[in-house]
Amino acid sequence: MPLPKSLRQPAKRKNSSSGSNPQLRRKPCRICHNLDPRGHSSSVYQMESSKKASTSLTLVLDGLSLQKNHSCRFCGVLTQALDAFFEGWRGKRGRFTVDLTEKRSIKVRIDDGASKSEIVEIYAGSASRSPWPTLGTAHPIPSNSGSDESFDFARRCIQDCLTNTKHTSCRTSLSSITPKRLLDVGRVTAPIRIIEMGTHPTPEELKYITLSHCWGTGPVLTATKENYYSLARNIPFEKLPSLFQDAIIITRQLGLRYIWIDSLCIIQDSIRDWETESAKMSAIYENSYITISATTSGDSQTHCLSDRRKPVKIDYRNTTGKEFALRARKILNHHPDAKEGTPARPTGPLTTRAWALQEHVLSTRILHYTETELLFECKTSYCCECQPSRKAYSTTPALIPKALGNGKKYGICDAWQHIVSQYSKRELTVPMDKLPAISGIASRIQEATKSDYLAGLWRENLTSDLLWSANPSSNARLEPSWALDAYRAPTFSWASLDRTITYYEPDDHERTLFKPNIEILETEMSLTGLNSLGTVSDGWIRLRGPALYALLTSSEKDGRPEYSLLIKGTSAIQISHDCLLIEDEVPARLGEVEKTVRRARAGEEIKEFKTRVLCLRVASYGDWLSGLVLGLSSRVTGAYERLGTFAAGIGETSRAGSREVKLV
Incomplete structure (x- = not known):
């Protein structure tokens, strides 16, 4: 018989380090x-x-x-x-x-x-x-990007996109515009060669892959007038750069026969062929089966199918000395941000290149080959090898379709300004490609808005587009804070500089208060080639709006230049300058000269000044406004060039009178 509770010995207290209390x-x-x-x-x-x-x-x-x-x-x-x-x-x-x-x-x-x-x-x-209750596991990632598991992942992603009834954006009617040439790679026993599609391409030819890649600074295999017929007969596999070999392997593994590679499918020393084919970028990437993004490859000699670093073992024993399996691996912070609505953020040399942005924005599906894993994006969903379940996050290919589906004009314009802001952070090997390298995206915006294109700005949204600002980003000290040596675009265009630029993003209430202060009188753009959205040799716009003169002063703070407007009866207004500025002289009447301010060029001595400039009120948001700071042009007599932007209260520029201004 058990002892009564009153006679039982009290239980011994457990050690405080492991007790339940x-x-x-x-x-x-x-x-x-x-x-x-x-x-x-x-x-x-x-x-x-x-x-x-x-x-x-x-x-x-x-x-x-x-x-x-x-x-x-x-x-x-x-x-x-x-x-x-x-x-x-x-x-x-x-x-x-x-x-x-x-x-x-x-x-x-x-x-x-x-x-x-x-x-x-x-x-x-x-x-x-699990060594302790709150620690979870992680989805395994194959140790090589060319493994069967990685190819299976790619095939599943593509097949789901093609068959999922929710992916309506991924199956919109394709453009009738096709690339002039493709690389035929699908049969191992047949020669790899460039083919011309002709006016009536076969269904098999319409199913092609595109490659998005860095050219790098080394030699690149390109099609030229001299070697074209040789490349159209046979390109030995071993003669191809490492990255092109990998792209061919991927194409074959995905069951396709054709791939479009810009350096081989455009004759690089033919200006006419380059302008014609580069103007088709929007359709070429949007119509492709999938885009291979060689994100980590810095040039064509670097493989994208490669070994990945394996996870390492972490030694861990609990308080009793029991050993547990614990692992660590490096991943990249590439996942979309659901709260911010931002798409995936793969990292690698390709993400710094300007041409690659439109290749990714325009593609219907993308397979990113990153250092640690594969990422898949389409116009509807995203997934990666570490999180293989597909979700309807924001994606890069969905930026334009989402804006077009918004049904509001400002949604399309906002998308353009967001893309331009991201584009301005990227690098170009050929500086004159600034406008051509985004012309594919511009063509999609123009199709939707029917607006005139003004060297990176849109006539139907000109009031807002004019108010871009050069942004002092985290790498501002590395950016060239100078005017360009050669003409590339009018000064009112962001394309006239190599700076990171941003736009003001009004909230919903401010949108209701937004009011243009300018009237567009006349515009003109002079193109230099066949691409109507490409390189320009000149351009100007004539506006009417409230303007007044002010003194622009320069000073230095913490090693950085500062420029302020002095308007009688108001406190100093600091401006957002486009680049370093310098005082200059321009011809005036009767052989005299007039002082003005212009953008400084590399090598010029920067000095303090206090010089008259023109302030043009461009738009107002209730009781405050934004405008342009302008200096007389030394290139076009009587015209003005942009120096920066300013923001002020309505009362601070109340003396502004209506004036016609020509911007160049």
């Missing part, structure tokens, strides 16, 4: 919180569904404190992962961001601009033996 448990590490998202003062609790709750926590850790903490086994997990992937982090007072989410992997990144896209992911090697 919360007050007796060992306190979490003050640095890493035992890599547990729960119970921290900054923990965020949210319901993933009606029955399932999730907790997340973001920690910012000091690198030196992390190195010195040898007593915490969880800090040891972090230091092992950092040692494996971030060489040289020890001994520095760096900061690390650690993202913890219940039942998911841990994301660790260096908290600086240079390495922000690189993430170390720590995860349990087995879901059945």
Whole structure:
């Protein structure tokens, strides 16, 4: 018979470090919180569904404190992962961001601009033996981008896009415009060669792949007038650059016969052929079966089918000494941001190239070959090898269809300005390609708006388009803050400079208050080639609007130039200058000269000045306005050139009178 409760011995208290009483448990590490998202003062609790709750926590850790903490086994997990992937982090007072989410992997990144896209992911090697309750597993990524598993991933993504009834945007009627040439690569026993499609291409010829790639600074295999007939007979596989070989392998693996590669399908030393075919970019990429984006390849000699770094093992033992399978791998911060509505962000040399932006915006489907995995985008959805479930995120190919489906004019114009802002961050090997390299996107915008194109601006949205600003970005010190040596576009166009530019983004209330202050009287653009949306040799617009003279002064603050407007009866108004400015003289009446301000060219001495300029009110938003700062042109007598933009209260420019102004 069991003893009565009153006579039983009280149970011994468990050790405080492992007991069930919360007050007796060992306190979490003050640095890493035992890599547990729960119970921290900054923990965020949210319901993933009606029955399932999730907790997340973001920690910012000091690198030196992390190195010195040898007593915490969880800090040891972090230091092992950092040692494996971030060489040289020890001994520095760096900061690390650690993202913890219940039942998911841990994301660790260096908290600086240079390495922000690189993430170390720590995860349990087995879901059945997770070393602690809140740590989850990660989807395996093949160790080679040319593996059967990676090709299977690509095929599944494409097949789902082609057959999914929700992908209506991906099956819009295709353009009748076709590339003049393709590369025939589909049969191993037949020669690889350039073919001409003719006026009535076969259904098989209409099913082709496009390659988006960096040319690089080294030699590139190109089609020329001299070698064209040789390339049309036979191109030995071993004579092709490494990247082109990989593109052919991918084409064959996806079951296709034809691929379009710009350097081979456009005769590069024929101006007429280049202008004709480059003007078709919109249709060529939109009509293609899929675009292969060689994101990580810096030139045509660099493979995109390559080995990836394998995950590393992390040593971890719990308090009883039991060892668990723990892994870490490097991934890239490429996922779309659902909250911000931004598309995937693959990183690599190709993402810095200007031509590649329109290739990706115009494509119906894209397969990005990145350093760590494959990413797939179409006009409807996105997925990647680390998150293979397809979701309807914002994507790069969906930017224009989404804007067109908006049904509002400002939606299309906003999309254009967003694309131009991103485009301005990218580099061109040939500076004169600034307008041609975005002309494919411009053609899609023109089809929708029927508007006149003014060297990167649209007549129907000119009031807003004129108000771009040169943005002092994070790499502003590396950007050329000078006027171009050769003419490329009128000064009112962003294409006249090599600067990162932005547009003001009004909220919904400000849109209702927006009012143009200018009237467009006349415009003219002089083209230099066959592409109506391409290179210009000259251009001007004549406007009527409220304008007044002011003094523009220059000064320096913290090593950076500042320019301010002095208007009688108001305080100084700082302007957003297009580039460095300099005082100059232009011819005036009776053989005299008049002082003005213009954009400075490289090598010119920058001095302080106080000189008269013209301020043109362009648009107002309720009780404040935006306008252009203009200086007399030394190139066209009586005309004005753009120097920058300004914003001010309505009252500060109340003395402005109506005036006709010609901008060049």
